[in-house]
Amino acid sequence: xxxxxxxxxxxxxxxxxxxxxxxxxxxxxxxxxxxxxxxxxxxxxxxxxxxxxxxxxxxxxxxxxxxxxxxxxxxxxxxxxxxxxxxxxxxxxxxxxxxxxxxxxxxxxxxxxxxxxxxxxxxxxxxxxxxxxxxxxxxxxxxxxxxxxxxxxxxxxxxxxxxxxxxxxxxxxxxxxxxxxxxxxx
DNA sequence: AACATGATTCGCT
DNA sequence: GCGAATCATGTTG
Numbered sequence: 001x002x003x004x005x006x007x008x009x010x011x012x013x014x015x016x017x018x019x020x021x022x023x024x025x026x027x028x029x030x031x032x033x034x035x036x037x038x039x040x041x042x043x044x045x046x047x048x049x050x051x052x053x054x055x056x057x058x059x060x061x062x063x064x065x066x067x068x069x070x071x072x073x074x075x076x077x078x079x080x081x082x083x084x085x086x087x088x089x090x091x092x093x094x095x096x097x098x099x100x101x102x103x104x105x106x107x108x109x110x111x112x113x114x115x116x117x118x119x120x121x122x123x124x125x126x127x128x129x130x131x132x133x134x135x136x137x138x139x140x141x142x143x144x145x146x147x148x149x150x151x152x153x154x155x156x157x158x159x160x161x162x163x164x165x166x167x168x169x170x171x172x173x174x175x176x177x178x179x180x181x182x183x184x185x186x
Numbered sequence: 187a188a189c190a191t192g193a194t195t196c197g198c199t
Numbered sequence: 200g201c202g203a204a205t206c207a208t209g210t211t212g
Contacts (some may be wrong), residue, residue, distance in 0.1 A: 029193070038193075040208095047208060064194050065206030071193085084193055114194050155193055180192085181201095189211075199201080 004030045004081035007074040008166050011083055012148060015140035019121030021093035022140070023110050025085055027167040027174045029153045031071070033080030037158040041080035050128055051080035058129040058137055060122060067114030070122045072131060072139075086154070086165070087111045089173045090119060112175040145169075157182040 008030040016023045031039040033051060040061065041048040050059050055075030059082050063069050071082040088110040090097045097109045097119040110116040117123070122137060131139045147169040152161050154175070160183035167174045179186075 031193075040193075043209085045209065061193080062207055064192065064204080066204085067194055069193065086193090112194070153193070157192085178194090182192090187212085189209105191209090192207105195204090197201105197203095 003076070004032055004074050004083065005164065007072070007081075008083045008164070009148060010142070011072060011085070011139075012166060012168055013145040014142040015091070016085070016088065016120065016137070017140050018126075018137040020096040021120055022091050023088035023097075023116065023120060024091050024143070025088045026145075026171045027085075027087035027165070029084040029086055030164040030166075031082050031084060032164075033082065035079070035081075036162075038153065038156040038160075038162075039080070039082070041082065044080075048080065051082050052078055056130060056132045056139075058122075058126055058131055060117070060124055060127045062124070063114060068117040068123050069113040070117045070120070070126075084113055085116055086113045087167070087171075087173050087175050088116055089171070096121070107172045111173050151177060152179070152186075154178055155180050160184065161186055 008028045033041040041051040057073045059071040071084045074081045110119040129137045145168040149169045150163045153165045157180045
């Protein structure tokens with residue numbers, strides 16, 4: 001189970017190539033699947049089915065009816081662990097990303113999970129994509145980040161205190177922490 | 187078939 | 200800092 005934490009940290013600094021953009025991942029959150037009450041995969045449903053399969057595939061879900069969020073399934077198979085991509089820095093395809101998010105300053109283009117998916121052009125059509133293949137969404141090289149910080153996950157009500165959110169210390173693109181109003185007071 | 191609930195964002199105070 | 204928007208998904212009757 002702690003495997004997903006290593007995978008989460010290992011995704012920081014890695015490049016995501018998606019639909020004409022390249023984004024360096026700067027902030028992630030780990031979800032422990034069947035072992036984690038906060039995970040969508042805690043209960044197996046049609047929506048979460050993809051996470052029970054092989055790792056390195058893309059799990060995309062709709063949030064609040066409007067936004068899309070992108071996750072990397074980390075496995076092992078049947079454990080359904082995944083890592084939510086929360087923020088990144090657009091390093092290529094800036095013009096494309098700007099078109100997708102008009103009026104937003106560059107360092108905010110992919111700040112926040114819904115915004116990252118938007119800037120990357122990721123939606124439900126990309127569900128299940130093999131991120132190690134050479135499709136329209138794939139993972140590329142990694143440049144090890146200098147310093148990594150950890151803290152509680154944003155917006156979750158259950159297990160709200162697990163420090164399973166990781167980000168590159170001091171990076172401008174990292175989104176703000178906000179505890180769920182429904183989470184029990186820490 | 188109806189109800190409750192978000193792994194969020196944006197705008198206003 | 201706070202609250203509304205908005206609808207697919209999961210849960211309950």
